[in-house]
Amino acid sequence: MNCPALPSTFFAQTLVAWQGQHGRHELPWQGTREPYRIWVSEIMLQQTQVGTVIPFYQRFMTAFPEVIDLARADLETVLGHWSGLGYYARGRHLHRAAQKIVQQGFFPRSPEELQKLPGVGRSTAAAIAVFAYGQRAAILDGNVKRVLGRFFALDTPEDAGLWALAESLLPDQDLETYTQGLMDMGSLLCTRTRPRCAACPLQTQCQAYLRGETQRYPTARRKTVRSERHHRLLLLCTPDGRWLMEKRPIPGVWGGLWSFPMEVSDSRPAGHSLTLDLVPYPELDLPPFIHRLTHFDWHLTPCAFKVSGAVPSPSDTPGHWKSLSDLMTHPLPTPIRQLLHTLSTKQTGHCVE
CATH class of the missing domain: 3.90.79.10 (Nucleoside Triphosphate Pyrophosphohydrolase)
Structure with a gap:
């Protein structure tokens, strides 16, 4: 994976500044350090757009305001509140994880411990650790892969190399703002089709943009054959x-x-x-x-x-x-x-x- 040498602080500082002015700040799961609320939102946001998640999240939190409420509910009731959101294994995993949290008597804090919860992968664990506990951890969901792939014009973005790159870009401060900025950049500007490059603050050093090849990067992986x-x-x-x-x-x-x-x-x-x-x-x-x-x-x-x-x-x-x-x-x-x-x-x- 070829990554051009760029100023180590440009990427993070630019994202932090952009997020402060143009990012999303009024989402219902923002403005809290409560790990339960952050965890539920991050699970719902897996493979689902923010606009779709918001009403489901609000109804879900009204029905299950605390993790103990979710743990004590029967699965059918939980799935009833998940109905329509799709990817229903997420709802089942959320229910099992709530029972595990209540049983152990505390909410995990480190990314490593968070990954032991059903349905929580490395990127989701990192996001929870950053937003709930201010820990230093890198996220790498689909949006982030696309931002990095274009910015560095990555020809063969393998996960191992992407994780190392994501961790090397972490700033020394403003981790929450930086992490939210990455998410918002991928959702609002660096979209899969028709990226809004004219409004992007990373444009001056984005290798895909400078080459006029934003649609080429990141190189698409071989598509799964649909049956x-x-x-x-x-x-x-x-x-x-x-x-x-x-x-x-x-x-x-x-x-x-x-x-x-x-x-x-x-x-x-x-x-x-x-x-x-x-x-x-x-x-x-x-x-x-x-x-x-x-x-x-x-x-x-x-x-x-x-x-x-x-x-x-x-x-x-x-x-x-x-x-x-x-x-x-x-x-x-x-x-x-x-x-x-x-x-x-x-x-x-x-x-x-």
């Missing part, structure tokens, strides 16, 4: 307007959340996996859709049926048979919640024979 999965969503309605919903297994996609039953799309007829008397429900002809996840595209085809004959008892089928309004109170993945809203608009909650 596809095909499933049918079985929308089963009883004559009295109850629908079958199942809890998704942990671990797994949407683990711990509720969804309509699924079966692999193949040549067999829809509903073949259930031992129920089913008849088609043509009034609810819903289009298939694609749910894009990190490494694969999930093709989901809703298939609606009426349950004829005797209404199944809870012991005869897995999951819950409940009305649409009751199902809305469960922790749901966003696509399933949207599907429930669609069902509500298409019928009044009763399957008319």
